[in-house]
Amino acid sequence: MGKITGFLEFDRKVESYTPVKERVQNFKEFTVPLKEKEIKDQGARCMDCGIPFCHSGCPLGNLIPDFNDAVYKGKWEKAAEILHATNNFPEFTGRLCPAPCEEACVLGINEDPVSIENIEKNIVETAFNNGWVLAEPPEFRTEKKIAVVGSGPAGLAAAQQLNRAGHWVTVFERDEKAGGLLRYGIPDFKMEKHIIDRRLEVLEEEGIRFKFGVEVGKDIKADTLKKEYDAIVLCGGATIRRKLPIKGSDLKGVVQAMDFLSQNNRRVDGLPYEGEDILATNKNVVVIGGGDTGSDCIGTSIRQGATSVSNFEILGKASEQRTEDQPWPFWPMRLRTSSSHKEGAHRFFSISTKEFIGDEQGRLKGLITVNVEWENIPGKRPVLKEIEGTEKEWPCELVLLAMGFTGSEMTIAEQLGLEADVRTNIKASIKDYSTNVPGVFVAGDQRRGQSLIVWAISEGRQAAHHIDSYLMGESNLPLKGEGDLPRL
Ligand SMILES: Cc1cc2nc3c(=O)[nH]c(=O)nc-3n(C[C@H](O)[C@H](O)[C@H](O)COP(=O)(O)OP(=O)(O)OC[C@H]3O[C@@H](n4cnc5c(N)ncnc54)[C@H](O)[C@@H]3O)c2cc1C
Ligand code: SF4
Structure with a gap:
């Protein structure tokens, strides 16, 4: 020690x-x-x-x-x-x-x-x-071909592990660059994108092939891919955004957080983007949703020069400290304050948005909220109750909906006959990440639902081990906690 x-x-x-x-x-x-x-x-x-x-x-x-x-x-x-x-x-x-x-x-x-x-x-x-991160191409090739769909952290981790086992790995990505949400979701102020490029150079040198601008299911049918490759691992993420279907949600100025964030990341990177500019400049911005995505919208709005930024969270304000019912060493649900929150955002808890208000041109000019409380009924899910007489109107010209993702896209699942759960996460055995179709595996947010980078990398690594075993009968790729520890 x-x-x-x-x-x-x-x-x-x-x-x-x-x-x-x-x-x-x-x-x-x-x-x-x-x-x-x-x-x-x-x-x-x-x-x-x-x-x-x-x-x-x-x-x-x-x-x-x-x-x-x-x-x-x-x-x-x-x-x-x-x-x-x-x-x-x-x-x-x-x-x-x-x-x-x-x-x-x-x-x-x-x-x-x-x-x-x-x-x-x-x-x-x-x-x-110090130049210690070097490409480690495999010493031999198995001649097995594997298609990885999606180049987020799950897809990249799976690709690198499978390539290390000597398989020929091709990553299919519909965007023009790799990284998934690391590149087109998470703002540069949290991670500059040359950090991804630097690692991609190593992966390419190791022999991993990337096909950009290819949407599997559309540009190439999933069943064609299945015929051409010995195994497929789906790492397409959880991309279906949660909506807020209330009055006025079609007004100009009510925007999905991911449209706002990905456009901004593209602008910063000098990449083209579709649609009109979405800018917070000189606007009163309301970010609905208190998670990571909401926090990233706050930091981005402030950098774009918003007049004010308010953040609404429907849940109550959590304790800053670990509470007794969430003992060490478990992950506690406590109030987290990001660097973006500290840049001038106003945070409101136990608040629900009831209606968006527009002007004659169909542009957002405000919204109406009500305070809420959560009633706990033993053995049941907490019930949301509006508090009478707490309606409030807020001026606002841009609303960013950052309420998470409900599941994944189903095109590939339909083409291959894959089973999904009610949330449209693709079903796979937690034991080996295999789906109901032999040779098709799934990892990351597309399997577990919206989650974290560390989980995506972990699932990509675990899935790689099981795909290698499926193809070769056994695998030397490490499972969780089986890193090959060098001697000190
Ligand atoms: C705004 C935001 C901020 C976040 N901040 C954090 C954070 O600070 N820390 C943290 O741990 N987590 C954070 N997360 C969560 C984290 O980014 C995800 O959990 C993680 O990226 C999931 O990795 P993945 O590889 O499963 O999927 P993704 O990163 O979503 O990658 C999926 C990739 O698959 C591609 N794809 C999908 N379908 C197809 C298809 N049919 N053909 C070809 N390509 C396809 C997509 O284009 C994408 O590149 C954040 C999420 C968001 C939205
Ligand atoms: S990836 Fe690093 S920071 Fe995240 S849980 Fe593991 S050790 Fe901790």
């Missing part, structure tokens, strides 16, 4: 942010890196507690105490090897993961947890800066 008294000597420290006034002038990342000594001290805080609950908190089973120890000792290259043994893309999770590992950290029971996510980011950035 690292420094025995580290957790007593050093307080938790993570990267700081540049001042709000400065950072909202552009869409660049705005973290201020720690010095090397500070990061090593953070690694030293890991207690190597014997039963590392952080492993179970991380869906990838990252070998956290091992890389913390390596960082503390300044063995950065070893730390990078340990990290990559379980995580294909730590530069994504090191920036964007909500870090369930930190909620499960033993030190977190009565102290601030180890800053695992930030250590992870520093390890991978050191590795890239």
